[in-house]
Amino acid sequence: MSRGEEEQIPLHIPDAPNRPGDSSSFEPWKWHPNDLKKPEFDCVADETFEHATGLVRVLDDNGEALGDWNPNLTTEELKLGLEHMVRLRIFDDRMMKMQRTGKLSFYMQSFGEEGIAIAQTMALNDKDWIFPTYRQPGAQFVRGRDMVSMICHCIGNVEDNVKGRQMPVHYTYKEGRFISVSSPVGTQFSQAVGVALASKYKNLDEVTITWIGDGASAEGDYHYGLNFASVFKAPVILNVVNNHWAISTHYNIASGSNNFATRGLAYGIPCFRVDGNDFLALYSVTKWARERAKLGFGATHVEILTYRAGAHSSSDDPSRYRPSNEHEYWPGGDPIERLKDHLIKNSHWTEKEQKDLEEKIDQEVISAYKEAVKYGDLANGPYPSSDTIFTEVYESVPWHLQEQWDEMKKWRTE
Amino acid sequence: MVEMNMVQSINSALDNMLEKNQDVLLFGEDIGYFGGVFRTSDGLQKKFGKHRVFDTPLSEGGIAATAFGMGINGLRPVVEIQFADYIFPAYDQIVNEIAKVRHRSGGEFWCPITIRTPAGGGIRGGHHHSQSPESQFTHTPGLKVVYCSTPYNSKGLLISSIESNDPVIFFEPKRCYRGPFYGDPHNVPTWKDHPEAEVPEDHYKIPLGQGRLAMEGDKCTIIAWGTMVHVAEKAIIDSGISCDLIDLQTLLPWDKEIVINSVKKTGRCVIVHEAPKTSGFGSELSASIQELCFYNLESPIQRIAGWDTPFPHTTEWDYMPSTARIVAAIKKTQED
Numbered sequence: 103m104s105r106g107e108e109e110q111i112p113l114h115i116p117d118a119p120n121r122p123g124d125s126s127s128f129e130p131w132k133w134h135p136n137d138l139k140k141p142e143f144d145c146v147a148d149e150t151f152e153h154a155t156g157l158v159r160v161l162d163d164n165g166e167a168l169g170d171w172n173p174n175l176t177t178e179e180l181k182l183g184l185e186h187m188v189r190l191r192i193f194d195d196r197m198m199k200m201q202r203t204g205k206l207s208f209y210m211q212s213f214g215e216e217g218i219a220i221a222q223t224m225a226l227n228d229k230d231w232i233f234p235t236y237r238q239p240g241a242q243f244v245r246g247r248d249m250v251s252m253i254c255h256c257i258g259n260v261e262d263n264v265k266g267r268q269m270p271v272h273y274t275y276k277e278g279r280f281i282s283v284s285s286p287v288g289t290q291f292s293q294a295v296g297v298a299l300a301s302k303y304k305n306l307d308e309v310t311i312t313w314i315g316d317g318a319s320a321e322g323d324y325h326y327g328l329n330f331a332s333v334f335k336a337p338v339i340l341n342v343v344n345n346h347w348a349i350s351t352h353y354n355i356a357s358g359s360n361n362f363a364t365r366g367l368a369y370g371i372p373c374f375r376v377d378g379n380d381f382l383a384l385y386s387v388t389k390w391a392r393e394r395a396k397l398g399f400g401a402t403h404v405e406i407l408t409y410r411a412g413a414h415s416s417s418d419d420p421s422r423y424r425p426s427n428e429h430e431y432w433p434g435g436d437p438i439e440r441l442k443d444h445l446i447k448n449s450h451w452t453e454k455e456q457k458d459l460e461e462k463i464d465q466e467v468i469s470a471y472k473e474a475v476k477y478g479d480l481a482n483g484p485y486p487s488s489d490t491i492f493t494e495v496y497e498s499v500p501w502h503l504q505e506q507w508d509e510m511k512k513w514r515t516e
Numbered sequence: 517m518v519e520m521n522m523v524q525s526i527n528s529a530l531d532n533m534l535e536k537n538q539d540v541l542l543f544g545e546d547i548g549y550f551g552g553v554f555r556t557s558d559g560l561q562k563k564f565g566k567h568r569v570f571d572t573p574l575s576e577g578g579i580a581a582t583a584f585g586m587g588i589n590g591l592r593p594v595v596e597i598q599f600a601d602y603i604f605p606a607y608d609q610i611v612n613e614i615a616k617v618r619h620r621s622g623g624e625f626w627c628p629i630t631i632r633t634p635a636g637g638g639i640r641g642g643h644h645h646s647q648s649p650e651s652q653f654t655h656t657p658g659l660k661v662v663y664c665s666t667p668y669n670s671k672g673l674l675i676s677s678i679e680s681n682d683p684v685i686f687f688e689p690k691r692c693y694r695g696p697f698y699g700d701p702h703n704v705p706t707w708k709d710h711p712e713a714e715v716p717e718d719h720y721k722i723p724l725g726q727g728r729l730a731m732e733g734d735k736c737t738i739i740a741w742g743t744m745v746h747v748a749e750k751a752i753i754d755s756g757i758s759c760d761l762i763d764l765q766t767l768l769p770w771d772k773e774i775v776i777n778s779v780k781k782t783g784r785c786v787i788v789h790e791a792p793k794t795s796g797f798g799s800e801l802s803a804s805i806q807e808l809c810f811y812n813l814e815s816p817i818q819r820i821a822g823w824d825t826p827f828p829h830t831t832e833w834d835y836m837p838s839t840a841r842i843v844a845a846i847k848k849t850q851e852d
């Protein structure tokens with residue numbers, strides 16, 4: 103069958119709007135910070151239809167914070183948010199460099215999405231549970247995790263608290279209530295509902311927050327999560343990060359609708375779509391959702407609209423499947439620039455202070471990295487002992503594993 | 517004949533089948549426009565059109581279910597699960613539906629589908645980019661299970677799988693896509709000049725259910741599949757002991773004849789696989805061999821396998837069966 107004939111096949115196959123060689127363009131946004139009011143905490147799903155089809159924004163195009171959703175954060179809080187975002191960006195740059203020089207096996211950046219986990223975690227209480235994907239490591243900075251230990255994990259060296267068992271970026275940090283990252287996408291989304299229901303069962307004022315990608319929202323776990331959260335009114339915040347891409351797959355291929363937020367309405371859960379590069383809007387929607395959960399009204403579903411500015415991972419080359427500069431055209435801009443501009447606009451910050459901050463953090467990252475490689479790097483070791491293959495498979499080691507462990511000791515090279 | 521690596525030979529098999537049979541469709545995550553994260557479908561969407569080769573939502577269960585539906589309605593889908601570790605969201609569809617529909621419908625419906633998936637370790641993939649879950653499918657009546665190991669057999673086996681009217685789970689050892697692996701992570705050969713890298717550009721088949729004698733000898737029978745075929749080859753050379761090396765190729769149904777003939781000849785046997793030992797496919801082989809050749813066996817059958825633990829990241833070389841472990845096992849079979 104020739105190519106021409108095949109095009110007669112009436113099967114609908116979606117594609118990305120722009121591919122390499124096409125020019126990048128996005129529809130200009132028609133949404134403004136004053137468009138939407140906060141609903142009542144006990145609202146029913148349908149009352150949030152406008153919030154799901156519109157876009158919750160606080161920062162306007164001139165860096166002004168406006169509207170009902172303005173969380174009115176103190177200057178100190180704003181500066182802290184900015185600092186964490188800058189920290190994450192510089193940290194990511196350094197980790198990518200380490201990956202390229204063979205000191206890490208693999209890496210995944212949050213480039214362009216730094217605001218999400220940082221703003222949202224800042225809007226929560228310290229005891230709230232964080233159930234992330236690989237794209238929310240920034241929450242750990244908010245929860246006070248030591249950068250050296252994060253780098254040691256990514257290297258998989260002797261100080262890695264995951265003991266070299268998982269690939270880089272699969273952090274776990276129980277002290278900060280940051281739950282172990284797993285590679286199979288989507289699983290955390292439905293599990294988070296269980297975490298939230300356990301808190302409720304124990305009658306504790308704890309909320310659980312979780313995320314899933316636009317791509318992974320096609321997995322069954324996304325739907326299990328929404329349904330269980332709705333049925334049991336779980337105190338959970340269910341976010342879909344729509345960054346347009348799942349590796350090379352555009353969100354047109356993840357969903358037949360171009361709106362992820364409204365899906366939750368059919369499950370009876372209030373829904374919001376939020377500007378994912380607007381620190382203040384992210385903060386505010388999360389605060390609202392936390393309050394609703396705390397008051398016993400159950401879950402909130404949020405689509406976080408953003409653009410994956412970097413490669414999917416260190417193994418990926420996006421110039422093969424999308425226009426390489428597309429992120430520069432994203433109407434949401436850059437989360438760091440936008441919060442910085444807002445602070446400058448209100449005379450709370452200067453370009454000079456920004457530069458000093460970047461330099462300070464650069465030094466912080468360099469010294470953390472230098473300390474971390476003292477415990478070993480991927481190219482040269484030392485690695486965790488291969489005894490760690492056998493420990494913590496079970497609470498205690500059963501006979502058959504003990505036998506295999508003894509056998510391994512005869513052969514090990516590391 | 518041209519020289520191909522395993523990415524190219526798989527691509528060539530898909531290309532031949534898309535050309536030959538318009539009921540063949542390819543779909544999966546990132547396989548269309550991009551050509552797959554391992555590039556196995558590179559260029560095929562361009563050549564055959566979006567209707568024949570396309571990207572799906574990120575949903576293994578959805579992929580398997582859609583393949584089921586298309587399969588029972590007359591098409592012959594070939595789907596990719598990006599990593600074998602991610603086949604489990606599709607497990608219910610595969611085990612309870614795809615595998616059983618012919619039987620449950622009294623033969624009215626069947627699923628001529630092929631599920632391709634990169635498997636195995638050696639790429640620093642940690643828990644979820646390294647597993648080799650073949651025995652979770654060999655334990656399922658109604659499926660055929662194939663595990664290729666070289667450019668030549670991957671193409672011939674894949675074509676047979678696609679043309680099979682039964683569903684096939686087709687494992688590709690991702691460590692060997694671009695070259696064989698001899699157990700030394702610092703030695704990274706390509707397929708260049710390897711005899712198994714000579715691959716016909718045209719359609720050819722290697723029948724399902726047939727093993728391959730990769731090396732011939734008389735002191736011991738080594739049975740392996742996937743990456744372990746090459747590790748075992750190196751181990752046999754290192755041991756200095758004359759061995760038959762059987763590359764099983766199809767695990768379900770496996771080639772009883774080639775195994776029995778060899779074990780009857782050598783009287784000794786070592787089975788090597790990367791998957792955990794307990795309930796691994798080696799257990800099935802070992803049990804069958806003692807049933808069928810008990811009086812020919814001169815020493816206990818040895819199994820060299822992955823440990824019964826999750827697959828590690830930084831310490832993976834102490835997890836994967838090494839040449840040294842295989843050499844010791846071969847020697848052990850010679851003791852009694």
Ligand SMILES: Cc1ncc(C[n+]2csc(CCOP(=O)(O)OP(=O)(O)O)c2C)c(N)n1
Pocket residue numbers: 237285286287314315316317318319343345347348349410414545574576598602605
């Ligand atoms: C169950 C499963 N299938 C496939 C993969 C391989 N994979 C890893 S990330 C990814 C894309 C995820 O995209 P998205 O959910 O949009 O998240 P993003 O990377 O954009 O944050 C894929 C296909 C996986 N990790 N798990």
Ligand SMILES: [Mg+2]
Pocket residue numbers: 315316317343344345346347348349410
């Ligand atoms: Mg995405």
